[in-house]
Amino acid sequence: MAVEAWIPPPVLVTVDLVILTLRSRQLCVLLVERGEDPFRGLPALPGGFLNHAEEELMDAAHRELGEETSLGPAWVHLEQLATYGSAGRDPRGRIISVAHLAIAPRLPEPVAGTDASAAAWVPVEAVLSGEVELAFDHRLIVADGVERARTKLEFSSLAAAFCGEVFTIAELQQVYEAVWGTDLDTRNFYRKIQATKGFIEPAGPARRPTGGRPARLYRADPDSVLSPPMIRPAPSAGDGGEREEK
Numbered sequence: 001m002a003v004e005a006w007i008p009p010p011v012l013v014t015v016d017l018v019i020l021t022l023r024s025r026q027l028c029v030l031l032v033e034r035g036e037d038p039f040r041g042l043p044a045l046p047g048g049f050l051n052h053a054e055e056e057l058m059d060a061a062h063r064e065l066g067e068e069t070s071l072g073p074a075w076v077h078l079e080q081l082a083t084y085g086s087a088g089r090d091p092r093g094r095i096i097s098v099a100h101l102a103i104a105p106r107l108p109e110p111v112a113g114t115d116a117s118a119a120a121w122v123p124v125e126a127v128l129s130g131e132v133e134l135a136f137d138h139r140l141i142v143a144d145g146v147e148r149a150r151t152k153l154e155f156s157s158l159a160a161a162f163c164g165e166v167f168t169i170a171e172l173q174q175v176y177e178a179v180w181g182t183d184l185d186t187r188n189f190y191r192k193i194q195a196t197k198g199f200i201e202p203a204g205p206a207r208r209p210t211g212g213r214p215a216r217l218y219r220a221d222p223d224s225v226l227s228p229p230m231i232r233p234a235p236s237a238g239d240g241g242e243r244e245e246k
Contacts, residue, residue: 009094015061016047016084016099016138018145019069019076021107021121022162027149027178028121029142030110031134032068035117038091039135043122045142047097061100069110069119076102082144089137097136101145103152105162125181153179154229157199160220166203168215169193180232198224 019030031043046068050060061078065071078100085096110119126132127142134142152158159175160167173189193200198221206214 012049012093012095013057014047014049014095014097015057015064016045016097016141017061017065017078018045018081018099018101018142019065019071019107020101020103020124020145020149021105022175022178023121023123025174025178026123026125027146027181029124029127029145030069030071030107031120031122031127031132032110032112033118034135041117042135043132044135045099045138046119057098058100061098068112071107071110075107076104078102081141081148084137084141086137097141099141099145101148103149103158150180150232154231155226157220157222157224157226160200161222163220166217166219168217169200170215172200172218176230176232182233184233192230196226196228196230199226 017030021028021030030046032046034040034042034044046064048060048064048067050057051063055063057080058078062073065076065078079102081099081101083096083098085094087094089095089097107121110121112119122132124142124146127134127139128146130139133139153176159172159179162175163171169190170186172193173184173186176189177184200218200220203217203219206216
């Protein structure tokens with residue numbers, strides 16, 4: 001009896017992009033409005049199918065970013081985040097998405113490209129809370145991207161990139177609060193920053209605000225690995241508040 005040759009099921013590959021920045025002291029994600037079915041009119045992450053079998057994933061990610069938002073490689077550095085392949089995640093068939101992440105300061109207002117009706121920065125809290133409904137499983141992808149960004153702030157000097165060339169510790173604290181999504185104790189934060197070797201150093205005379213005491217200015221090593229890391233506060237059991245680190 002002849003054995004039928006096994007035919008692999010058809011599987012398509014897409015790339016999705018989680019682009020994060022700060023706007024008005026809020027962590028925001030770049031979303032586009034889908035211009036075609038499925039989920040026409042719903043917000044979604046920028047992304048799309050590979051053009052051909054030989055197209056590299058990173059090339060496809062940068063191409064989609066340019067086509068849907070007008071942002072190019074000069075604006076963002078993309079890294080692979082995770083792969084999403086649950087059956088039923090896309091009503092068009094079995095489609096696997098390789099998500100990419102970028103966290104960058106001072107990104108411009110996006111301009112919708114050929115594959116999107118609109119593009120905008122949206123606060124991640126509105127996405128994670130479900131206030132803004134996203135197409136496909138994109139809320140899960142955003143959540144994973146935000147978690148990666150929060151971890152990066154624990155172990156690298158990324159937060160300083162969102163400040164000016166020189167900054168106050170209060171300005172740096174505002175970045176951590178925006179990305180981590182929680183208020184921080186000022187004295188505890190100052191102590192941790194000062195204990196993290198090589199992160200910041202004094203930079204010139206103090207800045208005198210309107211009223212109050214002058215604020216000392218600092219600069220940071222943009223490529224430093226934080227030691228010890230700036231571990232974020234964890235919610236305490238039962239009340240949803242912060243657990244003070246020892």
